[in-house]
Amino acid sequence: MPHIRTARTAQRLAVRALAAHGLAHPLTLALLAVVSTATARAWEAGHRVADTHPAPVQRADRGR
Template sequence: MPLSPIRAARAVQILAARAALTCGLAHPATRTLLAVAASVAARAWEAGHRVHDVHPAPQLVQKDALVADDLYTRYMKAFQALNAHRAACGTCTDAVTCEAGAPLDERFTRLQDAYRARQSKQR
C-alpha cells in the first residue's frame, strides 16, 4: 500500500535533512533528496494538503517563546523606567530608593527574579 502524500513528504523531508546533516548541502545525494522532497511536497499540495499539514507547528514551543519574550520585554521596560526615574531623581541611587521610586524598584526586582528563574530552568 503506497504512503499517503503527507507521509511520503515527511519521509523524504527527514531523509533530506539527515543527508544535509551528515553529508553537507553540496553533496549530490543531499541535492537529489532535496529535489525529491520538493517534488513530493508539490504533489501533496496538489492533492489538497497544505503546508501546515506537512510541517505541523509545535504549539507549545511557540506559546512558551511568546511568554518568555513578553516577560523579557516587561523586564526591560521596568529597567528603563527605573533608570529614567533614578536619572531624574536627586535622592535615588543603586542602594537607596526614594518613596516614589520604590514601586518601580520593586517591579523591576520582581520581573528580574522571574526572568532569571525562567532562564535557569531552561539550562
C-alpha cells in the same frame, strides 16, 4: 494521506543527509529534489502546508 507521509519522510532523510554530507553532496541534492516533488504533489492533492509541517507541541510553562 500518503502524500503527507512521503513528504515528511523525504524531508527527514534530506536533513540527515545534509547534516552528514553537506549541501553540495549529490545524495543531499537528490533528496531535496524528492522533497520538493513530494511536497508539490501533496499541495496538488489539496493538502495545506500546515499538514506537511505541523506546529510544534506547546508545553505548559511550569513557572521556572
